[in-house]
Amino acid sequence: MQVVSASRLTDGSVVYLDSRGDWIESLACARIFDSEPDVQAGLEQAKAAIAASKIIDAFAVPVAQSADGLHAISLRNAIRELGPTVAFKTSPAAAARR
Amino acid sequence: MYRYDNFDATFVAERVAQFKDQVARRLAGELTEDQFRPLRLMNGVYLQLHAYMLRVAIPYGTLSPRQLRKLAHIARHYDKGYGHFTTRQNIQFNWPALADCPAILSELANVEMHAIQTSGNCVRNVTADQFAGAAADEIEDPRPYCELLRQWSSLNPEFSFLPRKFKIAIAGAPHDRAAVKVHDIGYQIVRNADGEIGFAAYVGGGLGRSPFVAHKIRDFVPKADLLNYTAAILRVYNLEGRRDNKFKARIKILVHEKGAEAMRDAVEAEFARSRDPDLVLTPEIIDRFKSYFALPDLPSRPVPAQNFEGRRAQDADFAHFASQNVVAHKVPGYGVVSISLKPIGGIPGDVTAEQMEAVADLAETYAHSEVRVAHEQNLVLPHVALDDLPALYDRLKDSNLATPNIGLVTDIISCPGLDYCSLATARSIPIAQRISERFGHNGRAAEIGELHINISGCINACGHHHVAHIGILGLEKKGVETYQITVGGAADETCALGEVLGPGFSSESVVDAVEAIVETYLKVRKSRDEDFLSTYRRVGAAPFKEVLYERA
Ligand code: HEM
Ligand code: SF4
Numbered sequence: 001m002q003v004v005s006a007s008r009l010t011d012g013s014v015v016y017l018d019s020r021g022d023w024i025e026s027l028a029c030a031r032i033f034d035s036e037p038d039v040q041a042g043l044e045q046a047k048a049a050i051a052a053s054k055i056i057d058a059f060a061v062p063v064a065q066s067a068d069g070l071h072a073i074s075l076r077n078a079i080r081e082l083g084p085t086v087a088f089k090t091s092p093a094a095a096a097r098r
Numbered sequence: 099m100y101r102y103d104n105f106d107a108t109f110v111a112e113r114v115a116q117f118k119d120q121v122a123r124r125l126a127g128e129l130t131e132d133q134f135r136p137l138r139l140m141n142g143v144y145l146q147l148h149a150y151m152l153r154v155a156i157p158y159g160t161l162s163p164r165q166l167r168k169l170a171h172i173a174r175h176y177d178k179g180y181g182h183f184t185t186r187q188n189i190q191f192n193w194p195a196l197a198d199c200p201a202i203l204s205e206l207a208n209v210e211m212h213a214i215q216t217s218g219n220c221v222r223n224v225t226a227d228q229f230a231g232a233a234a235d236e237i238e239d240p241r242p243y244c245e246l247l248r249q250w251s252s253l254n255p256e257f258s259f260l261p262r263k264f265k266i267a268i269a270g271a272p273h274d275r276a277a278v279k280v281h282d283i284g285y286q287i288v289r290n291a292d293g294e295i296g297f298a299a300y301v302g303g304g305l306g307r308s309p310f311v312a313h314k315i316r317d318f319v320p321k322a323d324l325l326n327y328t329a330a331i332l333r334v335y336n337l338e339g340r341r342d343n344k345f346k347a348r349i350k351i352l353v354h355e356k357g358a359e360a361m362r363d364a365v366e367a368e369f370a371r372s373r374d375p376d377l378v379l380t381p382e383i384i385d386r387f388k389s390y391f392a393l394p395d396l397p398s399r400p401v402p403a404q405n406f407e408g409r410r411a412q413d414a415d416f417a418h419f420a421s422q423n424v425v426a427h428k429v430p431g432y433g434v435v436s437i438s439l440k441p442i443g444g445i446p447g448d449v450t451a452e453q454m455e456a457v458a459d460l461a462e463t464y465a466h467s468e469v470r471v472a473h474e475q476n477l478v479l480p481h482v483a484l485d486d487l488p489a490l491y492d493r494l495k496d497s498n499l500a501t502p503n504i505g506l507v508t509d510i511i512s513c514p515g516l517d518y519c520s521l522a523t524a525r526s527i528p529i530a531q532r533i534s535e536r537f538g539h540n541g542r543a544a545e546i547g548e549l550h551i552n553i554s555g556c557i558n559a560c561g562h563h564h565v566a567h568i569g570i571l572g573l574e575k576k577g578v579e580t581y582q583i584t585v586g587g588a589a590d591e592t593c594a595l596g597e598v599l600g601p602g603f604s605s606e607s608v609v610d611a612v613e614a615i616v617e618t619y620l621k622v623r624k625s626r627d628e629d630f631l632s633t634y635r636r637v638g639a640a641p642f643k644e645v646l647y648e649r650a
Contacts, residue, residue, distance in 0.1 A: 010125065011195035012150040053127035057145065074577060076516060079525075080147050084517035086527045088192075089180055089450050 001063050003030035003070075004042040005080070006055035014080045015055060017042055023055055027063070027081045028070050099162055099468070100245050100390040102210045109253075110207045113214060117141045118200035125197060142213025143199050146518050152191045152199060154206060154213050158226035158244040158268075159187035159471040160391075163458035166469055168209040170454035176202050181454070183439060183447040185473045185511060185562055186265070187225045192518055214252065219260045221251035221332075225267040227275040228472035231391055232434045232480035234426035237287045238295050240268035240276075242387035243324055246379065250325050257332050261339035262347035264332070265304075268297075272591065277473060279303045279312045279593035280565055282349045283331055286591075288318065296320045301331055301361060302353025303593075305559035310350040311593050313358035315365060321384055323369075325377040330369035334361070394466035394481060399431030403484035418544065419491055419502040424482075433484050435465070437477040437494060438501040438509060442538030443531050446512040447475030456497040464490045473562075474511055476504065506543040507551060507616065508534045511562055515555025515572060516579075522555035524572025524579035525605075529553055532609045537616070546616060549630040550589075565589035567630045568615060569596045570608065581608040585615065585642055586634045597639050600647050611646055618645045 004017040005027075015023040016030035024030070033039040039060050046058030061080075062073045072078045079085060102110070117137070124134045138144075142153040154169070161169075169189060173181050176198045177191045184190055194202060206212055224244040231239040247266060251257055257264075268285045269276040278284025284300040297319040303312030319327045331349075338356070340346045353361045410417045424433040437457060440446050449457075457477055461469045464486045465479035472478055482490060494500035503509045510533060513519065515526030530553050537543045552566035556573070563569035569584040581603050584596030603611045616630075618641050623633045634642075 007145055009131075010197055012145055012148070014148060050131065053124070053130075056131045075574075075579065076147070076522075079516055083148060084527075085525065086445055086517050086531065088178070088445060088448060 001065075002033050002039050002042075002060045003027060003063050004033070004039070004046055004058060005030075005061045005077070006046055006049070006058035009053055009056055016061075017045060021045060023049060027061075027072065030063075030070075032063070032070070033060070099160060100157075100241075100387075106210070107207075110210075110212050110214070113141070113212070114200060114203045114207050117203060121196060121200050136218075138196075138199075139217040140214070141199070141203065142217060143194075143196065144217065145520065146192065146514075147516075147520050148518065149193045150196055150199070151518070152194045152202060152213060153184075153188050153217065154191070154211060155223040156187050156189060156211075156471050157223060157248055158230065158241045159228050159473075160226075160230075160241060161469040161471060162209075163461045163467050163469065165209045165211055166454050166458040166461070168205060168211070170451040170458070172202050172205060173454065174451040180448050180450045182445075182514065183449065183471055183475045183477070185475065185513075185560060186223060187228075187471045187473055188223060189471075190514075192514075217263075218258075219262050219264070220258050221247070221254075221260075221264045221266060224248050224251075225265070225276055225281075225473060227269050227271060228470045228474075228476075228478045229275060229425065229434050229480065230270055230470070231393060232427055233271055233275075234428050235273055236271040236428065237289055238270055239388070239391050240270040240285070240287055241391045242384065243285070243297075243321075244268055245390065246325065246383075246387055247328065250377070257336065260332070260336055261341045262344070262349075264335075264349070266328070274589075274591040274593070275472075277562070277565065277589040277593075279591075280305055280309070280562070280589065281312065283328065284312050285319070285324075290318045294318075294320065297324060299327065299331075301365075302350045302358070304348050304350035305562060305564050306348070307345060307557040307559075308351065308354075309559065309564040309595050310354060311595060312350075313353060313361070315358060315362040322379050323373070324379055326373045327365075327369055329374070329377065330365050330372065333368050333372065334364045338364070393428070394468070396429050396432060396466070396481060396483075398429075399483045399485060401430045403431055403487075406484040406487050409488040415502070416488065416491055419500060420487065422502040422506065422544070423504045424487065427481065429481075431484055433482050433487065435479045435482045435487070435490065436472065436504045437479065437499050438503050439476050439499075440503060440509050440534065441498055441501050442503075442508060443535045445527050446510050446530050449477075453497050453499060456493070456499065460490060460493055474504075474509065476509070503538075503543055505548045505550070507537045507546050507549040508543045509550070510534060511550070511552040511566070513554050513561035515553070515561075519555060521558060522572070523557075523574040524555050524581065526553040526555040526561060526570075526572050529570060529572070529581065529605070529608060533612055536609055536613060545626075546620065547626060547629050549616070549619075551612070552587075562589060563587075564595045565593065566596060567634070568612060570612070573602060575602070579605045581605065583608070583611060583615070583646075585639055586631070588631055592631075599639060599643050614645045615642050618642055
């Protein structure tokens with residue numbers, strides 16, 4: 001099971017391809033590709049989005065269903081999905097703005 | 099402090115305007131990523147795991163309060179409210195939007211800062227001893243020479259496409275606080291037999307996947323020849339450095355393959371051949387650059403400092419802070435104060451916008467408006483009257499900036515690792531945090547004494563693990579983080595690469611392994627005065643290997 005992920009051009013955010021062809025922030029709502037040809041088709045869609053300057057650096061991410069939903073398997077992809085594992089200190093003003 | 103002249107200001111402003119246009123064209127789809135990537139990297143914009151990252155140079159680690167406030171403003175308005183100081187005297191913002199980067203660079207230009215040459219195969223930010231211009235043991239302030247090198251190398255067309263990136267550091271005192279021997283060129287300011295001041299030249303140091311300690315190729319480069327001699331080294335490297343393999347392209351590989359003797363001969367021959375009279379540094383030029391970094395007018399203060407001595411006698415915490423975080427200043431009655439960015443259990447090098455502003459205020463009130471960034475990821479107030487130290491300490495405490503741990507086991511250097519970095523193979527920050535928690539309470543760190551732990555999240559070694567007393571390198575084995583431990587490295591004038599103790603440890607066991615090493619040290623040291631490194635140099639790695647691998 002894989003999903004296709006990339007970084008959004010404008011802000012570098014981690015995004016995933018969904019079944020409508022949009023690039024969304026939630027891995028849980030991403031389109032799941034079960035076969036290798038399907039994954040290739042997903043990556044072709046990503047190429048088009050790269051050509052259209054929507055995203056950069058697309059690649060397939062192996063995922064698995066677990067008790068709390070769909071998640072990336074490798075630590076690197078899990079950290080991309082969930083953010084840094086450390087509690088960085090953010091200033092109140094910046095936190096409010098986000 | 100050096101102030102931009104018209105040329106600098108125009109140049110940086112033009113560069114910002116260019117980049118603004120480039121970003122606009124990229125966002126409009128007129129440039130592809132392949133076309134744009136080198137342009138953004140030239141302006142310090144990387145892509146990391148979660149977002150873009152902007153790396154801003156802090157030349158020779160010197161900041162004014164105005165600049166620090168600007169960094170705070172950028173953190174707050176364009177990022178998530180914090181920044182990360184690195185081992186290269188840069189600051190990195192972890193979350194800027196690409197569309198905002200031109201505005202950020204424009205704000206930086208207003209305070210004479212930029213991100214030029216923080217990436218790419220050019221001469222990077224020239225770093226210096228963080229106590230430059232202040233430390234009692236200094237022969238001469240290295241910063242005027244860093245600035246000369248910076249001006250000469252910035253966008254120098256001959257040296258903009260070197261085989262690989264190029265890092266220069268200059269130390270001004272016999273005690274090397276700038277890690278000059280692990281740089282492509284390290285200059286150590288020395289005095290020769292005639293009493294003249296110049297530079298001992300080291301080349302070919304570096305960390306990364308193939309670490310090397312630099313070789314000294316000249317005992318004494320006169321000040322007048324600094325640029326010409328540097329040019330000669332760069333020319334030899336530019337011609338002979340390997341361009342066929344990125345991993346063999348640094349000057350350290352050239353020096354290693356060619357041999358230090360042959361490198362010395364080639365540099366001397368090139369120096370003799372191409373010495374350019376226009377690049378000779380006249381005493382007038384040197385004096386002009388020195389004047390930018392003149393010691394502020396420090397009013398004379400009573401010695402001994404009554405206020406300081408009084409508080410020290412009454413308040414053990416203050417006394418501990420003073421002994422750990424303050425070193426002797428050139429001027430009696432003053433001290434050089436390090437502000438640890440390593441709170442117990444915190445993220446090494448991270449600082450919030452509010453803390454940056456607090457430090458800016460304190461620098462104005464107590465430190466003649468100067469702030470420095472140390473490659474150990476700490477900040478420094480270089481000129482503090484000892485009598486002001488009690489008040490300064492109280493205010494640092496209010497901002498959670500008074501951790502008294504400089505040089506101790508909790509003053510850990512750590513790269514961002516897999517929590518942020520796209521090249522990482524393992525996390526480094528959480529390991530640093532756990533080690534800090536393990537040793538950070540009940541005076542344990544002070545009992546252990548000076549002990550440097552450095553952590554990198556991959557072989558690129560941004561966290562300087564090779565030159566740590568205890569170094570930790572995060573790797574990945576079969577999808578799992580594993581941590582390799584070295585001991586006996588040193589980054590100072592006794593520079594040495596650490597020795598690998600054996601197979602790696604899991605994330606769960608690595609902190610216990612470090613503790614076992616530390617406990618072993620405590621058992622075998624002759625006395626409290628024999629620090630970890632000296633003990634290792636006396637007993638070797640055997641007791642540490644034994645405790646880690648032969649316990650069972
Ligand atoms: C975007 C994040 C970063 C990237 C992509 C990156 C990349 C690299 C690479 C590829 C190398 C190896 C160079 C070589 O051996 O040729 C390296 C070395 C190094 N980096 Fe980083 N790095 C990053 C962040 C940092 C940070 C946060 C620091 C400071 C904490 C840092 C400081 C250094 C240092 C000191 C070295 C080793 C010295 C040397 O041999 O050049 N880097 N980096
Ligand atoms: S050492 Fe590796 S993981 Fe750490 S910042 Fe450098 S490239 Fe990233």
